[in-house]
Amino acid sequence: MSQNSPPSPPQRPGAEPGPERRDDFDPGADGASANPYYASQQGALPPDLDANAPQLKSNEMQRLNRKALLFLCGIVVLLVLAATWMFSNASAGKEAAAKPREERVVIPELPRNDVAVVESTPPIPVEQYAADPLPPLPAEQYPQAPGPSRQYDAGPQAPRPPTLVERRTMASGGSGSEAGTPAGQPPDPYMQAVLAGMQGNQQAVAPPPDDVSTAQYINRPDGLLVRGTYIRCVLETRIITEIPGFTSCVVTEPVYSINGRSLLLPKGSKISGKYNNAGATGPRVAVVWDRITTPNGIDVNMRSPGVDSLGGAGHPGHYNAHWGSRIASALMISLISDAFSYAAAENGPRTTTISNGNVIETPFESSTARTMERLANQALDRSINRPPTVTINQGTVLNVYVSRDVDFTGVLARN
8 A cells, every 4th residue: 555545534343344446437337338328429420510511612703892993093193193283382482482583673764855946036135124124122121120320321320319318317207118219209119029029938937826836744744644544444334325324334454644653543443424315326325424433532523435445436335226116116007097097988988979970989088097197107207216225234344535634643642
């Protein structure tokens, strides 16, 4: 017994020894003796699987599709033509770039004037020019300054100008307009023109005193709340512009003087103002803030408008033009008036009038229908003229524009 074979199981005591186990067990040997079908199958030949397979008897040659071949040839021809055209254009462009363009300068010929031959005429004698003298040209009159007298002129001497003593004597005895001229002599226009020009230049150079503004130093800048300062606050009460009223807001940021050294309005100061609904046509409310009270007991009186975050006039809010109520009231009143008119025309007595053989029937006109029509028109006018409503809820951040300078020097000295 070899060492690699498994050990035999232990036999129970009293058991009979069975047949020995065979390692060369063949199931076919026992099956052939026990199953006759299995024995017949073992003796039969294996089946031929290719016996019923179709076989090609004749050799057929594969033919090409003529339409596809023609289409392919056409594509090839088009590609060849396109390549030829592209190469020809490229070569033509290179030749054109290589060959510079020649410019021909054409100078037009000058126009030829046909000059007629002038026949020679005999010269005019000089005596004829002397016999026919030309009239003298008119001389223009210009005011000229009197020139100095020349003692060596052969003609009559010019009148001597007055001396300094004579001019002073005439100035003291005569009027201001005649003071530089001798007695009996008209004023010189040249001197008058020069004096008028000098006076006009002086008046043009001197500007009027109202158009000149002066610069000066700011007095007490430590306590000055300058015009144009923004005060940011939070709305404390709700604003509805249907009825005029008062409102207030609380300052959220401290406000300092113009130089930033003094605290003028501390955080928590209260600003009071009022608003009105007169003339409101847009989504803004015109609020005038006229009083500021600070926690440290300072009362500031001012009249400053409210602005938005970008400086636009008025505080923006929710705009309601009441178009729904206007249209609904107009339709309701018109329907009531039409109902009264229709009922009066259908149920009221008719008036029959005969005129020129024509019979005219006039429906009944009720005074109640006319009264309802007038009431409808009045109610419609009131609903149309109703002003829009602008609403600003509490808690909205507003801005106040300081419209004039406020001096805090008196109250800062006490604090």
